[in-house]
Amino acid sequence: MEPVIVVEHLHKRYRNVHAVNDVSFSVNMGEIYGILGPNGAGKTTTIEMLEGLRKRDEGTIRILGLDPDTHPYELRERIGIQFQSTSVQERMKVKEALQLFSSFYRNRREIDPIVNALGLEPYLDTPFGQLSGGWKQRVTLALATIHDPAIVFLDEPSAGLDPHARRELWELILQLRKEGKTIVLTTHYMEEAERLCDRVAMFHKGRILAVDKPQRLVATWGKVRYLHVESFEADEQRLRMLPGVSEVKRDGHVYHVFARDLQSAALHLFRLADEEGWIIRSFRFETGSLEDLFISLVKEESA
Numbered sequence: 001m002e003p004v005i006v007v008e009h010l011h012k013r014y015r016n017v018h019a020v021n022d023v024s025f026s027v028n029m030g031e032i033y034g035i036l037g038p039n040g041a042g043k044t045t046t047i048e049m050l051e052g053l054r055k056r057d058e059g060t061i062r063i064l065g066l067d068p069d070t071h072p073y074e075l076r077e078r079i080g081i082q083f084q085s086t087s088v089q090e091r092m093k094v095k096e097a098l099q100l101f102s103s104f105y106r107n108r109r110e111i112d113p114i115v116n117a118l119g120l121e122p123y124l125d126t127p128f129g130q131l132s133g134g135w136k137q138r139v140t141l142a143l144a145t146i147h148d149p150a151i152v153f154l155d156e157p158s159a160g161l162d163p164h165a166r167r168e169l170w171e172l173i174l175q176l177r178k179e180g181k182t183i184v185l186t187t188h189y190m191e192e193a194e195r196l197c198d199r200v201a202m203f204h205k206g207r208i209l210a211v212d213k214p215q216r217l218v219a220t221w222g223k224v225r226y227l228h229v230e231s232f233e234a235d236e237q238r239l240r241m242l243p244g245v246s247e248v249k250r251d252g253h254v255y256h257v258f259a260r261d262l263q264s265a266a267l268h269l270f271r272l273a274d275e276e277g278w279i280i281r282s283f284r285f286e287t288g289s290l291e292d293l294f295i296s297l298v299k300e301e302s303a
């Protein structure tokens with residue numbers, strides 16, 4: 001696959017903070033690439049260097065083959081940046097904001113298709129400041145994509161949104177990918193990364209700990225592995241005594257059975273349930289979430 005973003009040995013220091021420390025990665029055309037990490041990990045600094053908004057100290061960046069520091073004007077036409085909602089004037093009507101932003105670009109498009117795609121029609125005459133958080137995010141997404149850019153950068157796109165608005169925003173981001181755009185987003189919501197991203201780079205203290213597809217990261221690095229078992233009849237002590245079981249956690253009639261060899265533990269568990277007449281109401285193999293993995297990677301790095 002063709003990379004549209006290539007970053008090599010990127011560094012950025014602020015006084016005594018090494019905010020971005022030897023970061024290298026590439027993003028392929030048409031993918032949703034997540035930059036994931038806790039507060040202060042260096043996500044915003046990295047994305048803003050890619051956007052050409054901050055100067056790097058060292059390293060190379062190529063966006064569609066161009067260096068954002070030396071070709072800012074060419075790149076401005078081809079990338080879209082979702083700015084924080086505070087960057088739009090409160091009293092400006094949605095239609096006015098769309099018209100204004102559209103006038104910044106050579107590739108001026110009609111605003112109607114984007115209004116339809118994002119369902120903004122009922123709010124065109126509403127002042128930006130009167131919109132809810134979810135609608136403000138829709139408008140800033142429209143402003144970022146009004147010139148039909150090839151690459152869209154989203155910094156914490158769903159911060160502060162309620163779960164419903166967040167899910168709606170995810171659908172819109174997936175729609176952008178369907179249209180063939182490449183999307184780079186920062187997030188500290190693991191669920192967002194799992195649902196949206198084709199690949200994620202896990203940032204911690206200015207470095208990348210791992211890069212891969214979310215599911216593959218969990219499968220390769222995940223340490224949290226247990227059987228999820230739901231049964232009214234099951235007995236915690238008997239579960240603990242099954243061969244190979246290292247730990248059992250109980251929450252009501254739900255048990256998490258930890259074992260190195262989950263398949264063998266499952267076999268013993270079903271035999272025991274059959275002998276004892278326990279009814280298993282639900283059962284699944286749990287290999288942990290991206291969040292579990294992230295916590296364990298951070299612990300490992302600190303150690």
Ligand SMILES: Nc1ncnc2c1ncn2[C@@H]1O[C@H](COP(=O)(O)OP(=O)(O)OP(=O)(O)O)[C@@H](O)[C@H]1O
Nearest residue numbers: 014017019037038039040041042043044045046188
């Ligand atoms: N302009 C600046 N001057 C000094 N230090 C800065 C500046 N911007 C960021 N930093 C520091 O650099 C480090 C990385 O910050 P950055 O904002 O890139 O992280 P982040 O992962 O985006 O975190 P958040 O999710 O909190 O925005 C932090 O320690 C931060 O305090």
